Amino acid sequence: MIQVVVMVEKFLQAVKDLDLTEKLFQGFFGLEVEEHRITTDGKISRYPYPTEFGSRRTHPYLQSDFTDSMLELVTEPTKGGRETVKNLRMLQQIVQSYLHEDERIWPFSMPPHLDEDDLKFAHDDFTRPWFQDYRDYLEKKYGIEHEIIAGTHINYSLNEKLLKTLYEKIMYDKYETYAAFKNVTYFKLAQNFVLYRWLFTYLYGASPLSENKYAPDELDYPVRSLRNSNLGYSNHPGEKITYESLESQAAQLEKYVADGTFYSIHEFYGPVRMKGKGDDFKRILNEGVSYLEFRAFDLDPLSRAGVSDDTLDFLEIFLAYSICAPLPDDLPAALADADKKNQEMALGNPNERPEWLRKSVGPLINNMAAFAEAMNAPKKYTTAIIITAKRLKNVKLTLGSQLAARIEDDSLVTYGLKVANDRYLKQRTLAHPIQVLSDKYSDSVQQLIKEAIVMGIRVRMLSDHVELIVNEHHESFEPEAMLEFPRGVRDFIEGKFPEFTMDHQKD
Numbered sequence: 245m246i247q248v249v250v251m252v253e254k255f256l257q258a259v260k261d262l263d264l265t266e267k268l269f270q271g272f273f274g275l276e277v278e279e280h281r282i283t284t285d286g287k288i289s290r291y292p293y294p295t296e297f298g299s300r301r302t303h304p305y306l307q308s309d310f311t312d313s314m315l316e317l318v319t320e321p322t323k324g325g326r327e328t329v330k331n332l333r334m335l336q337q338i339v340q341s342y343l344h345e346d347e348r349i350w351p352f353s354m355p356p357h358l359d360e361d362d363l364k365f366a367h368d369d370f371t372r373p374w375f376q377d378y379r380d381y382l383e384k385k386y387g388i389e390h391e392i393i394a395g396t397h398i399n400y401s402l403n404e405k406l407l408k409t410l411y412e413k414i415m416y417d418k419y420e421t422y423a424a425f426k427n428v429t430y431f432k433l434a435q436n437f438v439l440y441r442w443l444f445t446y447l448y449g450a451s452p453l454s455e456n457k458y459a460p461d462e463l464d465y466p467v468r469s470l471r472n473s474n475l476g477y478s479n480h481p482g483e484k485i486t487y488e489s490l491e492s493q494a495a496q497l498e499k500y501v502a503d504g505t506f507y508s509i510h511e512f513y514g515p516v517r518m519k520g521k522g523d524d525f526k527r528i529l530n531e532g533v534s535y536l537e538f539r540a541f542d543l544d545p546l547s548r549a550g551v552s553d554d555t556l557d558f559l560e561i562f563l564a565y566s567i568c569a570p571l572p573d574d575l576p577a578a579l580a581d582a583d584k585k586n587q588e589m590a591l592g593n594p595n596e597r598p599e600w601l602r603k604s605v606g607p608l609i610n611n612m613a614a615f616a617e618a619m620n621a622p623k624k625y626t627t628a629i630i631i632t633a634k635r636l637k638n639v640k641l642t643l644g645s646q647l648a649a650r651i652e653d654d655s656l657v658t659y660g661l662k663v664a665n666d667r668y669l670k671q672r673t674l675a676h677p678i679q680v681l682s683d684k685y686s687d688s689v690q691q692l693i694k695e696a697i698v699m700g701i702r703v704r705m706l707s708d709h710v711e712l713i714v715n716e717h718h719e720s721f722e723p724e725a726m727l728e729f730p731r732g733v734r735d736f737i738e739g740k741f742p743e744f745t746m747d748h749q750k751d
Contacts, residue, residue, distance in 0.1 A: 255567070255568035256568065256615075256618050256619065258410075258413075258414055259410075259619070262409055262410070262413055262414075264405070264406050264409055264410070265619055265620065267403040267405055267406035267409075268403070268406060268564045268567075268619060268621075269560065269561075269564060269619075269621060269622060269625065270323055270324070270403045270406075271323070271324075271400055271401060271402050271403055271560060271563070271564075272321045272322060272323055272400070272401045272403075272535070273319075273321070273322060273323075273324065273325045273327075273328040273398065273399065273400055273556060273560075274318070274319050274320070274321040274322070274328065274398075274399035274400075274535075275317070275318070275319045275328055275329075275331075275332050275396060275397070275398060275399070275551060276316060276317070276318050276319075276396070276397040276399065276537075277316070277317045277332060277394075277395075277396050277397075277543070277549075277550045277551070278309050278314060278315070278316050278394035278395055278396075278397075278543075279314070279315050279317070279349050279350060279351075279394055279543065279550065280313060280314050280315075280349070280350040280355055280356065280392070280394060281313045281314075281315060281343070281347055281348075281349065281350075282313075282347070282348050282349070282350045282356050282664065283346050283347060283348070284346045284347075284348060284661070284665070286356050286357065286657045286660070286661055287356065287357070287362065288311075288313050288355070288356055288358065288362050288365065288366065289313045289344075289347050290313070290365060290369075291313075291344050291347060292312065292371075293308050293312040293313075293371065294342045296342055296698055297342070297698060297700070298698065298699050298700035299700060300372055301374065302700060303700040304318065304320070304700065304702050305317065305318050305319070305320075305335060305697050305700070306318075306335070306338075306339070306697070306698070306700070308372070309392075309394075310366075310370075310379065310382070310388075310391040310392050311366050311369040311370060311392060312369045312370060312371055313366075313369055314392055314394065315339060315349075317332065317335040317336065317339065318335075319331040319332050319335065320702070320703070320704065321399070321401070321535075325553065325555075325556025325557055325559070325560055326553050326556070326557075326624075328556065329549050329551060329552070329553050329556065330680045332549040332550065332551065333548060333549045333679075333680045334678050334680050334681065334693075334697075335697070336349075336548070336549060336550070336667075336671070337671050337674065337678060337679060337680075338678070338694055338697060338698060340667065340668060340671035340672070341671065341672075342698075343668065348661070348664035348665060348667075348668050349664055349667065349668070350394075350660060350664060351543060351545040351550075351660055351663045351664060351667075352394075352450070352451065352542075352543060352545055352656060352660055353393055353394045353395050353450065353451045353471045353542040353543045354393060354394075354451045354453070354454050354455065354458070354470060354471065355389065355392045355393065355394070355455065355456070356455055356657070356660070357455040357456060357655075357657065358388075358389070358455075358456050363388055363389075366388050366392065367383070367388060378507055378508070378510075381507050382507075382511075389454075389456055389458050390458075390477070393451075393471055393476060393477045394543055395471060395477060395539065395541060395542055395543060396541040396542070396543055396544070396550055396551045397537055397538065397539050397541075398537070398538040398541060398551070398556070398559065399519070399535050399536070399537050399538075400535060400536050400538065400559070400560070400563060401534060401535035401536070402429070402430075402563075402567075407422075407425070407426055407429065408422070410425075411425045411426075421532075422532065423529070423530065423531060423532030424532075426532040426533055427490060427518075427529055427532060427533050428490065429567065430518060430533040430535075430536055431490040431493075431518065431533075432566065432567070432571065433516075433536060433563050433566050433567070434487060434516040434518065434536055435487050435571060435575070435579075436562075436563075436566035436569060436571070437515065437516050437536075437538065437540075437562075437563075437566070438487045438514075438515055438516060438579060438582060438583075439571075439572070439578060439579065439582045440562070440582070440605075440608065441472075441515050441540055441582060441586045442582060442585040442586040442588075442589040442604075443605055443608070444540060444541070444559075445468060445469050445472045445540070445586055445589045445590050446468070446589050446597075446601065446635075446636075446642060446644075447555075447558075447632060447635055447642055447643070448541055448542060448544065448555055448642075448643050449468040449469030449471075449472055449542060449589070449590060449594065449642075449643065449644045450469065450542040450543065450544060450545060450546075450643040450644060450647050451467075451469050451470045451471040451472070451476070451542045452465060452466035452467055452468065452469075452470070452594055452644060452647055452648050452651065452656070453465040453466055453467070453470065453651065453654065453655070453656065454470060455655060455656070455657065458470075458475075459475050460475075463475075463591070464593075465651075465654060466593070466594055466644075466647075466648040466651055467590065467591045467592065467593070467594065468589060468590055468591070468592055468593075468594040468642075468644040469542055469589075469590045469644065470590070470591075471542050472540055472542065472586065472590045473586075473587055473590035473591050474587055475591075476590070477513055477539070478513050478514075479511070479512070479513045479514070483500065483505055483506075484514075485497060485500075485512055485514050486579075487514075487516075487579055488575060488576050488579060490529075494525055494526070494529060497509055497512060497525050498525065498526070508523060509523060509524075509525050510523070513539070514539070515538065515539055515540040516536055516537065516538055516539065516540075517536070517537040517539065518533045518536065519533065519534055519535050519536065519537050520532065520533050520534040520535075521534065538559070541555070542643075544643060545647065545659075545660070545663055546643060546646065546647075548667065553624075554627070554628050554631050557624050557625055557627070557628035558625075558628040558629065558631070558632055560625070561612060561615075561616060561621060561625040561628060561629065562612065564615070564619075564621075565611065565612050565615045565616075568615075569611070585598075585600070585604070594639070594642065594644030594645045594647070594648045595639060595640070595645050595648060596639065597636075597639050601636065602636070605636060609629065609632065609633055609636070612629055613626070613629050616629060676690055677690040677691045677693075677694050678690040678693060678694055681693065681705075684723050684724075685710070685723045685724070686723070686724050686725060686726055686727075688725065688726055688727035688728070688729070689710060689721055689722075689723060689724070689725055689727060691727075691729070691733050692710070692712075692721065692727060692733060692736070692737070693705070693710060694733075695733040695734055695737060696712050696737055699734065699737065699744070701713065701714055701737065701741065701744065702714070708722075708723075709721060709722055709723065710722075710723060712737070712740070712741070714741045714743060714744050715743070717741060717743065719740045719741070
């Protein structure tokens with residue numbers, strides 16, 4: 245314990261001496277949220293993928309996933325979790341506005357009930373031929389029900405100035421390159437998350453059952469998170485990837501792809517993935533990891549966006565603390581124990597707490613609180629720690645417990661349809677084209693942003709202007725501009741970007 249305190253204190257002092265304290269809490273977030281289109285009878289939607297959404301080959305924000313009825317919403321990388329959630333709410337409003345009158349968005353990770361006709365439809369419901377071979381491979385290996393489990397993928401990168409300065413001032417003699425330093429730093433964050441994955445499953449697990457015969461009959465529902473168990477969105481038991489060391493993980497991934505165990509590195513379904521440029525893991529490591537992709541989060545049905553502000557706040561303060569927190573001496577044993585704990589937590593009763601929980605998590609929460617105080621962290625992070633502490637004391641405050649209380653006749657369909665209908669009606673009655681932007685942007689600029697997003701044009705919302713971007717072509721607009729669209733918004737945008745032809749807008 246003394247060694248831990250000394251290591252943390254040395255790091256904190258170095259950050260303060262280099263005037264980097266604020267940068268600890270200025271990381272970038274991006275979200276990738278999968279969700280199912282359904283109809284008002286609770287069945288998977290059979291309407292085609294909206295043609296208005298432009299080409300899925302190039303669209304930066306709106307995509308489909310394993311089936312065309314399974315949407316994927318991708319936010320622009322943004323400084324701070326709360327701005328990212330705001331961007332996700334923007335995309336949710338846009339998507340809702342293009343649903344058919346009898347279509348809704350299913351709010352859960354586990355898919356709605358699927359009969360034989362639905363499974364056949366899901367098999368055929370795919371119109372992205374450039375991914376067809378990979379899709380066929382996944383269906384054959386894992387099955388449709390496994391591949392249409394939805395969730396929230398949280399992308400996170402540390403502030404680049406923080407990393408660069410730490411390397412140049414105090415770490416340059418310990419690593420051959422800046423890329424090597426980044427790789428080790430990001431992998432350490434990944435390892436810490438995996439070591440405490442069970443905590444995040446306890447707090448945010450929200451898939452208590454399957455509406456289908458997906459799990460073994462002997463499994464007692466409700467559970468905390470079917471998706472985050474070994475029965476959920478994971479690789480086969482004999483094909484798990486190690487987090488013991490970066491070198492071991494890289495070698496294992498390379499071997500699995502080379503011998504055909506994995507189709508590509510994309511088949512790695514672990515709780516955290518290292519991400520960078522390209523699809524080759526060696527290239528990612530050579531050039532340096534750019535960000536982490538956290539894949540262990542259920543959709544949050546209690547949040548309009550599908551993920552809440554306090555979830556990202558807690559994750560960010562956890563990751564900031566993890567930069568300086570030492571790893572266990574016997575890391576392989578600790579990782580094995582963490583995996584066992586996560587399995588127990590995921591398949592446990594969401595209204596109960598494991599006996600080991602308090603002892604296992606107490607030191608972490610205390611250390612995080614002390615870290616936040618020492619670094620003068622913004623209030624939202626200390627609030628997130630307080631909320632977490634309350635949920636640890638009272639299991640009824642966790643997502644899993646709250647969701648279990650909504651189960652009727654071993655199903656969530658009644659509650660799910662209520663949430664889906666309420667959100668649809670709410671979105672349809674909003675006063676502005678993009679409600680979350682109405683405090684800063686004129687309605688005409690909101691219309692411009694909405695149409696650009698639908699078309700697949702990149703949008704950057706900066707402090708004093710909005711940019712629309714096609715390749716190297718940028719067009720800027722003031723937030724409160726009163727724009728006129730005599731021939732419609734799309735015609736206005738196409739006039740600004742004549743190079744953005746119909747070819748860009750079709751698959």
